[in-house]
Amino acid sequence: GYYGQFGGAFIPEMLYPNVEELRQRYLDILAEPEFQAEYQQLLRDYVGRPTPLFEAKRLSEKYNTRIYLKREDLCHTGAHKVNNTVGQILLAKRLGKTRIIAETGAGQHGVATATVCALMGMQCIVYMGEIDMERQKPNVYRMRLLGAEVRAALSGSRTLKDATNEAIRDWISNPVDTHYIIGSVVGPHPYPDLVARLQAVISEEMRKQLLEKTGSELPNYVVACVGGGSNAAGAFYHFLEEPAVQLVAVEAAGHGVNSGHSAATSVLGKPGIIHGSRTLLMQDEEGQITEPYSISAGLDYPGIGPLHAFLADSGRARFISIEDEQALRAVAELSRLEGIIPALETAHALAALQQLGAGPDDVVVINLSGRGDKDLETYLKHAETL
Ligand SMILES: CC/C=C(/N=C/c1c(COP(=O)(O)O)cnc(C)c1O)C(=O)O
Numbered sequence: 551g552y553y554g555q556f557g558g559a560f561i562p563e564m565l566y567p568n569v570e571e572l573r574q575r576y577l578d579i580l581a582e583p584e585f586q587a588e589y590q591q592l593l594r595d596y597v598g599r600p601t602p603l604f605e606a607k608r609l610s611e612k613y614n615t616r617i618y619l620k621r622e623d624l625c626h627t628g629a630h631k632v633n634n635t636v637g638q639i640l641l642a643k644r645l646g647k648t649r650i651i652a653e654t655g656a657g658q659h660g661v662a663t664a665t666v667c668a669l670m671g672m673q674c675i676v677y678m679g680e681i682d683m684e685r686q687k688p689n690v691y692r693m694r695l696l697g698a699e700v701r702a703a704l705s706g707s708r709t710l711k712d713a714t715n716e717a718i719r720d721w722i723s724n725p726v727d728t729h730y731i732i733g734s735v736v737g738p739h740p741y742p743d744l745v746a747r748l749q750a751v752i753s754e755e756m757r758k759q760l761l762e763k764t765g766s767e768l769p770n771y772v773v774a775c776v777g778g779g780s781n782a783a784g785a786f787y788h789f790l791e792e793p794a795v796q797l798v799a800v801e802a803a804g805h806g807v808n809s810g811h812s813a814a815t816s817v818l819g820k821p822g823i824i825h826g827s828r829t830l831l832m833q834d835e836e837g838q839i840t841e842p843y844s845i846s847a848g849l850d851y852p853g854i855g856p857l858h859a860f861l862a863d864s865g866r867a868r869f870i871s872i873e874d875e876q877a878l879r880a881v882a883e884l885s886r887l888e889g890i891i892p893a894l895e896t897a898h899a900l901a902a903l904q905q906l907g908a909g910p911d912d913v914v915v916i917n918l919s920g921r922g923d924k925d926l927e928t929y930l931k932h933a934e935t936l
Pocket residue numbers: 629630631653654655656657658659660710732733734735775776777778779780781782847848849893895896919920921
């Protein structure tokens with residue numbers, strides 16, 4: 551479970567039985583024909599896959615290159631998170647679990663978890679930082695409407711990191727009947743690999759769609775925002791071994807990487823352990839996690855998945871960081887040029903177009919990870935920028 555020096559499972563002894571059971575069984579279960587049949591059927595008929603690869607003509611004109619948007623915002627629940635939760639709920643059923651817990655920041659993973667729990671008739675408890683419950687309120691209402699219990703994480707900075715801590719604490723206390731559906735490519739092995747595999751359908755579809763539309767399966771650039779890194783892992787997965795494809799990971803610079811209010815982990819992070827994984831994380835000289843900041847809850851995380859730590863360390867991916875204001879301007883730009891209102895997290899990937907350097911013959915695919923409904927209050931507050 552390693553990506554170079556990163557990854558592994560550095561977990562407290564009390565968590566070992568749960569994680570070890572998962573490690574021993576996940577690959578076999580994912581390979582079962584019955585699992586794949588049910589998983590593919592739900593992706594098709596419930597999630598609504600394949601998602602479109604949409605040629606954004608006016609955006610392409612503005613940046614004088616060829617831009618395609620992979621429409622994960624059109625998945626059921628409004629973001630890519632459901633690709634992962636559908637797979638993990640089927641896995642949990644096969645492990646005989648009856649109770650599901652999850653962490654959430656933007657609330658999209660929480661909604662995607664509550665959604666599949668309703669579908670499968672399983673108990674659902676979602677941990678969410680008190681700060682995030684305020685700035686992603688629509689998703690709190692959605693989770694409760696879907697029958698989930700939303701528990702406020704009041705510790706630490708009361709955002710995604712703290713919700714993750716509370717979920718881990720719950721799992722340690724409820725090891726036998728509970729499966730923890732982690733929402734990104736973070737946490738102890740096998741989670742980063744499991745979630746990447748469940749999101750890989752994104753780049754599997756991209757290759758086929760690109761062949762139809764451009765005559766080649768390979769784009770010049772694939773661009774995705776990175777919080778923990780799951781939508782990027784899915785968008786990059788089937789291009790990792792294709793050196794001609796430039797992988798561009800976009801992080802949240804918040805108020806600027808040197809402002810003291812940032813979540814650009816690949817720039818500010820150092821190797822360490824967070825949530826059971828050895829990766830890059832923002833920490834002080836004693837190794838205590840320093841508080842991140844981003845206007846977007848889903849990118850407001852002091853760590854990064856070990857896959858992305860490896861991609862940064864090895865130079866396989868190019869890392870760009872985008873400030874709050876740049877992301878907000880990108881929301882307005884996509885809305886007015888293509889009639890699509892993106893999520894704040896997704897807007898960071900769109901803002902990278904300004905500095906990508908793509909030429910008129912290049913093909914750029916941007917992973918449109920989610921829609922902006924959950925962020926409308928924030929967009930209203932920043933109406934002057936928009
Ligand atoms: C699992 C915690 C992250 C959440 N969301 C992260 C997120 C992200 C960043 O998460 P990753 O893809 O895992 O890097 C990108 N786009 C949208 C629309 C998101 O909602 C959440 O709780 O919904």
